[in-house]
Structures are given as C-alpha cells and as structure tokens.
Amino acid sequence: MSLKSSLLAVFTLGKGVVRGLPDADDDRHPIDLFGTWFSEAQKSGLLLPEAATLATCTNHAVPSARLVLLKDFDHNGFVFYTNYGSRKAAELEQNPRAALVFYWPVLQRQVRIEGGVTRVPQAQSEIYFHSRPRGSQIGAWASRQSDRLKDRRQLETRYRELEAKYQGDEIPLPNFWGGYRVDPHCIEFWQGRTNRLHDRLRFDLDGTTWASNRLYP
Numbered sequence: 001m002s003l004k005s006s007l008l009a010v011f012t013l014g015k016g017v018v019r020g021l022p023d024a025d026d027d028r029h030p031i032d033l034f035g036t037w038f039s040e041a042q043k044s045g046l047l048l049p050e051a052a053t054l055a056t057c058t059n060h061a062v063p064s065a066r067l068v069l070l071k072d073f074d075h076n077g078f079v080f081y082t083n084y085g086s087r088k089a090a091e092l093e094q095n096p097r098a099a100l101v102f103y104w105p106v107l108q109r110q111v112r113i114e115g116g117v118t119r120v121p122q123a124q125s126e127i128y129f130h131s132r133p134r135g136s137q138i139g140a141w142a143s144r145q146s147d148r149l150k151d152r153r154q155l156e157t158r159y160r161e162l163e164a165k166y167q168g169d170e171i172p173l174p175n176f177w178g179g180y181r182v183d184p185h186c187i188e189f190w191q192g193r194t195n196r197l198h199d200r201l202r203f204d205l206d207g208t209t210w211a212s213n214r215l216y217p
Contacts, residue, residue: 020201021214030187030203030210031075032139034111037189041104054080055099056091064071065092070102071128077183078113079120081128083145084176091121092117098182108192115184125178130170136160137171188215 022028041049050070057063066088072079078100082089092098100113129137142159149155184205191199198217203210 020193021189021201028210028212029075030184030189030212031073032100033189034073034187037104037107037109037111038102041102041107041109044104044106046106048102048166049102049104051102052078052080053103054088055101056088057097058091058096064088071179077115077181078125079179079181081125081177081179083140083143083174084178085147086145089180092180098180100182110190112186112188113182113184113192114186115182117180117182120179120181122173122178126173128179129173129177136169138166140177141171141174161170193217 038049038188048069051067053065054068055063055065064087066080068080068088070078071081094106095134098115098117098118100111102109102111102113130138131142138159141162186202186204188200188202193199196217200215200217201212202215203212
C-alpha cells in the first residue's frame with residue numbers, strides 16, 4: 001500500500017467519506033459501475049485490489065469461504081481460476097452457486113455479488129494458463145490442492161521433478177485446472193459514509209434487465 005493510501009485509510013477509518021452513491025437508476029448497468037470502482041481501487045495503491053472472498057456451499061448447506069483473485073470480468077460475469085480438485089471446486093460442482101465480496105478499505109467500499117457458477121471454456125483457461133509465470137504453471141501441476149500433504153519437502157520435490165520434466169518445453173494446461181465464471185443475478189455496492197449512514201445500492205437481474213434499489217444501511 002502506498003503512503004498516500006495509508007494516510008487515506010487512517011483519515012477515513014470509521015468515519016466514511018463525503019461523496020456517496022448516486023440515486024438508483026435502472027439505466028445504469030452494474031458491471032459498468034463495478035468497472036469504475038475496480039479501476040479506482042487499482043489506482044488507490046491498495047495491495048491486490050482484485051482479491052475477493054469467495055463463499056461456496058455444499059449440497060448439505062455447509063458453507064466455506066476463502067480469498068481468490070479476479071482475473072477477468074465483463075457483462076457475462078466474473079472469472080477466477082483454480083484447481084478443479086480443490087474444496088471450492090468440489091462444492092461448486094455439487095452446488096453451482098456462489099457469492100463474491102470485494103472490500104477496498106482505503107475507499108471505504110465493498111461490492112457483494114451473488115450468482116450461478118459455470119466453468120469457462122477450456123480454450124479460455126488455456127490462454128490464461130500460458131500467460132502466467134512459468135513457475136506458477138509448474139506450481140499448478142505440482143499441487144494436489146486441498147489434499148493432505150505429508151510435509152513441505154514432498155511438495156518441493158514434486159515441483160523440482162516437474163521442472164526437470166518440462167525443461168525447454170511448453171507446459172501443458174493440466175486437465176484438473178481451469179476457470180469458473182460467476183454469472184451474477186444480484187450485485188450490491190456499499191459506500192461508507194459519515195455517522196454510519198452508509199450508501200447501499202442493490203441491482204437485481206429481472207430477466208435480461210437490471211432493477212436497482214437503494215437500501216437502508
């Protein structure tokens with residue numbers, strides 16, 4: 001975090017900000033508003049503004065949550081990547097619904113997203129996979145994500161073996177690794193304001209159009 005961001009965080013902590021959200025407007029697309037906020041979060045100097053809490057649930061209603069990194073978004077949804085053998089992936093296969101929460105404390109903002117989840121096409125996963133640093137590509141092969149690990153040495157040995165195996169060659173996309181897209185049906189924007197009179201603007205998808213409403217804080 002930059003010095004400017006640190007000072008801003010201290011100044012606004014618990015106080016909120018003066019500038020709030022505009023009134024609810026059905027002509028405003030929530031993804032466009034998210035894009036504006038995400039761009040401002042990136043410019044704020046905040047570390048990893050693309051980090052979001054991903055909440056999933058088993059088909060027996062047992063929830064879990066963890067941080068993931070947003071890698072792409074457009075009017076079709078929000079994309080992140082993972083090992084398809086991970087706990088999050090297992091829960092998404094059982095119950096393909098999820099919630100994402102972005103929190104940018106420097107700006108006193110959070111965004112809540114809820115929706116259905118589908119895997120992205122393999123070709124899209126492959127393009128992203130090969131854009132990653134080579135070490136991260138090998139790491140994807142080395143990790144049996146969420147499985148029990150005897151000790152750290154076992155993981156590091158597996159990494160070195162794979163590094164030697166693919167030396168000088170392109171590393172293929174693992175068949176157990178790829179992306180998910182959260183297709184939102186609800187997006188809520190929260191802006192911290194003074195005296196805890198926060199702004200909340202919620203968009204709900206109604207067929208092919210978004211309806212918006214302002215909520216009490």
